[in-house]
Amino acid sequence: MLKSRRQHARRVDKSLIKTPAEIEIMREAGKIARHVCIMAKETVRPGMTTGQLEDLAEDYITQNGATSPCLGYTPAGHPPYPAWTCISVNEEIVHGIPGQKVIQSGDIVTMDCCVELKGFVADTALTFAVGTIRPDVDRLLKVTEEALNIGISNALPGNTTGDVGWSIQKFAESNGYSVVRELHGHGVGRSMHESALDVPNYGRPGSGTLLETGMTFAIEPMLNMGKKDIRTLRDGWTIVTADGKISAHFEHTIAIGERNALILTRD
Ligand code: MF3
Numbered sequence: 001m002l003k004s005r006r007q008h009a010r011r012v013d014k015s016l017i018k019t020p021a022e023i024e025i026m027r028e029a030g031k032i033a034r035h036v037c038i039m040a041k042e043t044v045r046p047g048m049t050t051g052q053l054e055d056l057a058e059d060y061i062t063q064n065g066a067t068s069p070c071l072g073y074t075p076a077g078h079p080p081y082p083a084w085t086c087i088s089v090n091e092e093i094v095h096g097i098p099g100q101k102v103i104q105s106g107d108i109v110t111m112d113c114c115v116e117l118k119g120f121v122a123d124t125a126l127t128f129a130v131g132t133i134r135p136d137v138d139r140l141l142k143v144t145e146e147a148l149n150i151g152i153s154n155a156l157p158g159n160t161t162g163d164v165g166w167s168i169q170k171f172a173e174s175n176g177y178s179v180v181r182e183l184h185g186h187g188v189g190r191s192m193h194e195s196a197l198d199v200p201n202y203g204r205p206g207s208g209t210l211l212e213t214g215m216t217f218a219i220e221p222m223l224n225m226g227k228k229d230i231r232t233l234r235d236g237w238t239i240v241t242a243d244g245k246i247s248a249h250f251e252h253t254i255a256i257g258e259r260n261a262l263i264l265t266r267d
């Protein structure tokens with residue numbers, strides 16, 4: 001029954017399919033990007049600024065012969081992005097610009113890092129606690145990370161992007177959280193955002209794009225403690241929850257293998 005619905009699913013353009021050799025380069029880029037996220041989690045101390053975490057990231061990426069596709073990124077309607085990483089604190093969901101903001105005990109911080117190496121890109125993010133956080137915030141982090149893992153476990157050849165989104169949405173909402181609608185996962189590889197492939201964190205089973213071996217994309221649930229609505233700050237980038245409540249974000253870049261998803265962003 002599911003099969004007949006999926007026969008109508010969109011097929012991705014063949015130009016987005018990567019060879020095994022290209023996927024290995026993405027894995028190299030992904031290792032650097034993930035290390036930046038883990039390093040931020042392990043290094044952060046109350047009193048540090050988000051700009052200090054950015055500086056560590058820039059040094060590490062440079063030392064590894066890689067670059068950031070974020071710096072200078074200028075999609076329509078945005079000013080050029082001015083940093084290598086996105087660092088978002090508490091009610092900031094994504095695209096926080098690192099700078100003078102001082103991180104305090106009790107905060108949660110998202111490090112989102114995209115790395116370009118040898119012409120290929122990988123994208124990964126994680127949210128971590130600084131000092132002691134409230135138990136309800138800790139639960140949000142655990143559920144958001146688990147939502148990503150559930151999405152990845154549904155990213156199987158023959159499934160669709162709708163199967164992935166539905167699995168994330170169902171898990172998030174059954175845990176009492178809301179799913180941001182305006183920001184999605186995306187194709188990634190030859191560029192940071194391969195816009196022909198869209199991977200929402202919500203949806204209907206069998207809808208969207210059919211998943212085929214060799215596709216590479218980012219899955220990145222953003223879960224809010226309060227309502228799903230967002231707004232953009234006057235810097236033109238930082239996206240926050242409209243109600244000011246806490247939000248968490250986890251992201252991996254994956255490749256669709258012969259039988260399952262391969263995570264390309266591992267330290
Ligand atoms: N890493 C982000 C993503 O997950 C993209 C950031 S674009 C930037 O899609 F310009 F804000 F850095």
Ligand code: CO
Binds near residue numbers: 114251
């Ligand atoms: Co990202």
Ligand code: CO
Binds near residue numbers: 123185186218220251
């Ligand atoms: Co992304």
